[in-house]
Amino acid sequence: MNKELIIAGFGGQGVLSMGMTLAYAGMVEDKEVVWMPSYGPEMRGGTANCIVVVSDDRVSSPIINQFDTAIILNQPSMDKFESAVKPGGHILYEANNIMNPSTRDDISTYKIPAVVEANKLNNPKTMNMIILGAFLALNSVVKNESILEALKKVLPERHHHLIPLNEKALLKGAELVGEFV
Amino acid sequence: MSKKLLMKGNEAIAEAAIRAGVQGYYGYPITPQSELLEYMSSELPKRGGAFVQAESEVAAINMVYGASGAGARTMTSTSGPGFSLMQEAISYIACAELPCFLVNVMRGGPGLGTIQPSQGDYFQAVKGGGHGDYKMIVLAPNSVQEMADFTYLGFDLADKYRTPTMILTDGALGQMMESVQFPEYNLDEHLVDKPWATTGRENGRKQNVITSLHLQSEQMEQINLKLQKKYREIEKNEVRYETIETEDADFLIVAFGLSSRVCHKALELAREEGLKVGLLRPITLYPYPYDILNKLADQVKGMLVVEMNAGQMLEDVKLAVNGKVSVDFYGRMGGMIPQPDAILSKIRELYSAHTKTKMEV
Known part of the structure; x- marks a missing residue:
């Protein structure tokens, strides 16, 4: 298994944290992971994106321009990354924003x-x-339990009471793509 | 080994340095290196070391000079603009034969440039950015794990050869996260005696003097000869590199640091198309792996050097190959990163050109 994805949207939509949670979860399952953020001036409001690779083997490059999946949360990112998805790949996008x-x-x-x-x-x-839940339902990259484990690392302790709610969100996402899988 | 942690490259260097017993960190913030300084500011004082945010990079490196002279394990970190400011003191430190560990997390230059990743400071690091005939051992990690591993190595080599050593890396490796494990490192086994250190005279021991000023030319030449002897020793002992799929390769990519990761991806794609491509990754940029490159030049029909600059390591590859095969270059500048598909098209183009030429001959 080697899954290369890009997550892109506005700053504040949880783009970077979604990617980091997935990378953590991969590590929890002892997979090789890379999380590469865009860290330029765009981080200060504007578009943000991160590349995540989860693999059973050593990851060659953290810099990729063809992705298995693009998770797109705003229109500029759709315009920018639509062509970067490999043939046969997936785009998951947020309905209200695009x-x-x-x-x-x-x-x-x-x-x-x-x-x-x-x-x-x-x-x-x-x-x-919710989007991450949908992605994981379509691609068995990591288990939901590993995501919850990862959230303990990614979220500051004062937010740990929100983890059950996040679990609900993951399941909701899976339900939303249920008809496709 | 520690358990696996997910860390940024900058943080991994900082954590490894603390585990390697750094006693003094002196620095000045600059993107894309700041996480390193930030991590040090919160962690190092808790774990027995001194953290100083200096008033400038010039001050920071001179604090390193002083701390090292007093026998401490010491370091600083910065990015290109800051590293330029440090060059004078680095030359002094090299001449005074003091160990210290430096980190340059490169960003796009010249000038203040951009905060995006680059490899534009290769010449400055490898050829001696300051004045005079000195060298630094230059380590080029290409993963977060190596950011940690080479930090330990950097401190050890600095002590072993009484010379500044450095990690030359870039903003992307500094900012990205990968899993990392910190090896067991027993400080007692790694710390060396420093009888030359200015620790205060006790029991009538001989006075220790640390200086880089020797006004008599005869004396200064002796200092130079001693340094050069040390550099030959380093060149003999410390060359490090990695080869990937070179065994049957008839075309070779040469790249270091982040570029080598992207080239590895391009290599995988090229191999899928049946092109016999190999990759040589210099790990030490000084001392440079000239010999293996010269040897590979007998085997392959062409080479491609890929860097995030206008072609700096390219010159060392050409020196190594010495005209045996043609050496081409692909680079991006100013904070742009070469993409796998662009490198792949370059490989395709050169591969058919070189293999065709040979057949016609």
Whole structure:
């Protein structure tokens, strides 16, 4: 297994933390992982993205321009990374934030109403975990339990009471793509 | 070994330095290195060392000079603009034969440039950025694990040869996270006696003097000869490199640090197309692995050097190869990172050109 993905959106949508959680979870399962953030001026508001690789073997490059999956949370990122998905790959995108999704017919595109569902969970910040749940349902990269384990590392202790809510969000995401898998 | 941790490259260097017993860290913040200084500021004082945020890079490196003269394990870290400011003192430290460990997390230059990753400080690190005939051992990690491993190594080699050593890395390796394990490191086995250190005269021992000023030319030449002898020793003992799929290669990529990771990816893609490509990654940039490159020049039909600069290590590859095969270059500058597919197209183009030429001959 070698999964190369890019997660992209606005700063504040949880792009970097989603990627870091996934990388941690990979490490919990003793896989090789890389998390490469965009750390330029764009981090201070504007677009943010990170590359995550989870693999059974040594990861050659943290710099990649063709991805198995792109998780896209805003329109500029859709425009920028749509063409960077390998043929046969996946795009998961947030329904409310994207007006013009990819029209490529050589990849699978999944529209995830994560903002709406996060609001139903009474916590808009769970949006990124809903998308991550959808991604994990489509790609068995790591187990949900490992994500929860990882959240203990990524979240400061004062937020650990939110971990059950994050679990709900992961399951909701899986449910949303349930009809596809 | 410690358990696996997920860390940024900058943090891994800092943690490894503390475990390697650094007693004094002196620095001045600069992106993309600041996590290292930040980590030191919160951790080092708790674990028995001194952290000083100096008023400038010039002050920081002179504090390193002083602490090292007093026998301490000491270090600083910075990025290109700061490293330029440090050159004068580094030359003094090399001349005074003091051990210290330096880190340059490169960003795009010249000038203040950008905060994005680069390899534009190769010449400065490898050829001696300061004045006079001196060298530093230059280690080029390409993973977060190696950022940690080479920190221990950097301190040990500095003590062994009484010379400044450094890690030359870049913003991407500094900022990215990978899993890392810290090896067991028993300080007692690694610390060496420093009878030359200025620790205060006791029991009538001979006075220790640390200086880089020797006004008599005869004396200064002797100092130079001694340094040169040491550098020949280092060149004999400390060359390090990694080869990937070179056994059957008829085309070779040469790259260090982050570029070598991207080239590894390009190599995998090229191998999928049946192109017999190998990769040589210098780990020590000084001393440089000239011999293995010269040997590989007999085996391959062409070489491609990939760097995040305008072609600096390229000159060392050409020196090593000495005209035996053609050496081409692909580079990005100013904070841009070469992409795997761009390197792959370059490989395809050169591979067919070189293998074709040979067939016609």
